[in-house]
Amino acid sequence: MGDGVRFTLRALADALGATLDGDPAAVVSGVAPLESAGPEDISFLTDGRYLAAARASRAGAFLVPDGAPSLSAPVLRATAPRLALIRLLRLFHPEESVRPGIHPRAAVAVEAYVDPSASVGAFAVIEANAVVRAGVQVFPFVYVGAGAEIGEDARLYPHVVVLDRVRVGRRVIVHPGAVLGADGFGYAPDAGTYRKIPQVGGVVIEDDVEIGANTTIDRSTIGDTVIRRGTKIDNLVQIAHNVLVGADSIIAAQAGVAGSSRLGSGAVLGGQAGVADHVTLGDGVVLAAGAGAIGDIPEGGRYLGFPARPAFEGKRIWILEARLPELVRRVRDLERRLEAIEQRTRESSPPDRESR
């Protein structure tokens, strides 16, 4: 895994901007998880819940946050340990450079433009009037439809489908099997059956977006479905037609956004979360895993449950519904005691009292 590279801890500390606590001449030759790291590996502790695992680890060194306790091996302390981890991983696993050129078994239309610095793999199809810009990597089995445009340094993994006229921004990464620009799901009822509404719009994926494996982003009826700059989308996510996802949002696996909904900037959808159609979520709305937004949520903050409610309220419901059996018992008890009192007070009420 370490590709034969070796670094002294001194060199690593310098490269990561980290403070070294330990022998600067010690050498590591790989990065490994806490559990499987050996004395020749550096490991990392970016999440406090793994402190016990770090203490039990045989790693030769650790990357840790500032202020983390000492461990049994040298530690590199970083102010932003996750950013330092990115650098650490890239040192041991540098990105492969793109081999430019079109594979002889690719099918590129004569009316398409492929920049000479781009790479197009075997069995890729680039249709007429498509544009593939500088530094793009098109893996095998990728389909780039007519008039589609792929921005500089984008990467389309095997089996990605980019349908006609879809625009993909710079440095966008699309994982295998993702489908950009399939028809939106729109029909007009007509005498008991449904007639298809042509979906003649497009899809715009802005710069620095990442799209997960087998995710689907539908083209708009007219106009564009839009994913704004910097947003990261996980696997098996559904983005329906006419949706707008704001910049720097996070959409976890199997979440879905139904037609014409709008997410603000910095939105977060947990795994399997859902947003109903024609719903607007404000900037910074966080929908927990499995939550369902069935109406607008203007205010940022964390929401959970189905229907989605502010987290504090939603959690209280979860706690109280678990106490429903007890609540029912208490009500039954109240009913019994009240019954008894009613009887007693009836017995001791004026007419009865007189008869005593």
Place this chain on the structure above:
Amino acid sequence: MGDGVRFTLRALADALGATLDGDPAAVVSGVAPLESAGPEDISFLTDGRYLAAARASRAGAFLVPDGAPSLSAPVLRATAPRLALIRLLRLFHPEESVRPGIHPRAAVAVEAYVDPSASVGAFAVIEANAVVRAGVQVFPFVYVGAGAEIGEDARLYPHVVVLDRVRVGRRVIVHPGAVLGADGFGYAPDAGTYRKIPQVGGVVIEDDVEIGANTTIDRSTIGDTVIRRGTKIDNLVQIAHNVLVGADSIIAAQAGVAGSSRLGSGAVLGGQAGVADHVTLGDGVVLAAGAGAIGDIPEGGRYLGFPARPAFEGKRIWILEARLPELVRRVRDLERRLEAIEQRTRESSPPDRESR
């Protein structure tokens, strides 16, 4: 977007069967959404909730429902505005005609039949004894398995997989990445492990069905998994083995139907809805987004929640669970007050009274 075509409002009104309120000689050259339409575009208002957007729109004309209010530009009023919209979009975006023929880089088995009017794209595979009928469009990277049959004028988008012996009806549209006929998920427990039950049945997709991107429809154990005529299925939907989906149903994205379940005609599953295995839903059952049918629902109507309940009942639960904190407070209050009364009545009960 308008492909260079232009129409007078008079011509459009005639073509759509709409009543024109405005200058019949005015010309439009494209269809655009309310927000981005300019004076050269016609836009549309098929949903009342966008009236404010229509009033703010700069569109040169509008397609609206009968009875809609006047707007700042000419309006075409249609009795069935969504059907009129279909015609409008097709006028400006006519379907491209199919170029018949087999691409030289397709791999078609000699024992397969491909109608001369069908189109088979680059890197498509048609296995032995498969039949591809007149007018079918097979896009690149489509796999048509041995003995499969694709009906007249069907369209298989890039990366569609139709496994052996699956039958696809006429005018069926299958979006990229959909998989028809993978093995159903069936195992027999055997001493702590699972042994695969061969899935030797098929899949039948009837006429006019549409199947979304990356949707999966499994083959039956024996017999057929069946999707009846006219049903529309969105992206990332799971239809398990031995399922029957009735005619003219709508299944939204990420919904799932487990093994051996049956949906009636005109069923609707909202996004991320689920139907458990061996469940029967009657004609016209509507499962809201995220709802889960874990038992039979014979009666048509709208159901929501997990487990799915009649909409009225389900909504009442959502309202009341939000009031649980208040209910708990009321019960606590009752307990305190009752306690006080019990004490008082105990004090004032006959033995005590006498002692007073």
Place this chain on the structure above:
Amino acid sequence: MGDGVRFTLRALADALGATLDGDPAAVVSGVAPLESAGPEDISFLTDGRYLAAARASRAGAFLVPDGAPSLSAPVLRATAPRLALIRLLRLFHPEESVRPGIHPRAAVAVEAYVDPSASVGAFAVIEANAVVRAGVQVFPFVYVGAGAEIGEDARLYPHVVVLDRVRVGRRVIVHPGAVLGADGFGYAPDAGTYRKIPQVGGVVIEDDVEIGANTTIDRSTIGDTVIRRGTKIDNLVQIAHNVLVGADSIIAAQAGVAGSSRLGSGAVLGGQAGVADHVTLGDGVVLAAGAGAIGDIPEGGRYLGFPARPAFEGKRIWILEARLPELVRRVRDLERRLEAIEQRTRESSPPDRESR
């Protein structure tokens, strides 16, 4: 369907180890579902809920469990009827033998190793240093990345993507469109945007695992995402990076397991079930369809609902939340009655009594 094969009931009983109740010389030529079977077919009743259908069936014979009642045609009684069904289906539908060899239109890197007994279909891509072992079936459009390894007798259906360095065990079956080894979803926040954490780990699929269509299993950040021996995964399932799924587990369609979670052996996730990140489920934990495990569940057993709770508790909540309207009424009634008593006891309390 029967491929021209015919068996006497005597021969079938012998092959299945079943007891025959009926004419041993009778002949059947196919296996069919209860509803569509004719006198020339054998059908089966492995699930008691279909007894009525079996009674109405026109099948010429039935495979049934020991102790099942007699039917209108001969029955073969088996102690393990589902295992007998496997044998029955294989008798009528034997597996096709693999035609070894590399299709001339496949693209196999010179630095790859493909065993001579393996089969590689048209338009398959095997990258450098990949290893494809004996008896493997690689269907068209499969991508096997650099350094990946496919174990003996594994089967990769059309459009399967196995990215670089992923290891697939023996007899593993991967259905169309599944993606093994896409990047895990990991980012470091950096001044309002997200920076990608390189995902340099791998995926290990152990022997006898089956993976459904369009399912995604992400590579680990470092180390491996692991699916242990014998586990069966359905369609459209998401397994995130750094996850460990124990042996002989069952994961139904559209379920998802978030990053770094661990499932024990013999776990079962129902359809659309979810496991949050960094969660541990013990051996034998069964999450019902749609359930969501948001925290550790050490103890085996059945759990349901969101958040997942022990089945008994979860079902009680479902029942009691349906009775919330009644509970609210009872509390309101208590309040009214208590109010009345409070008034009466206030009236009859010592000071008042004196005033009477």
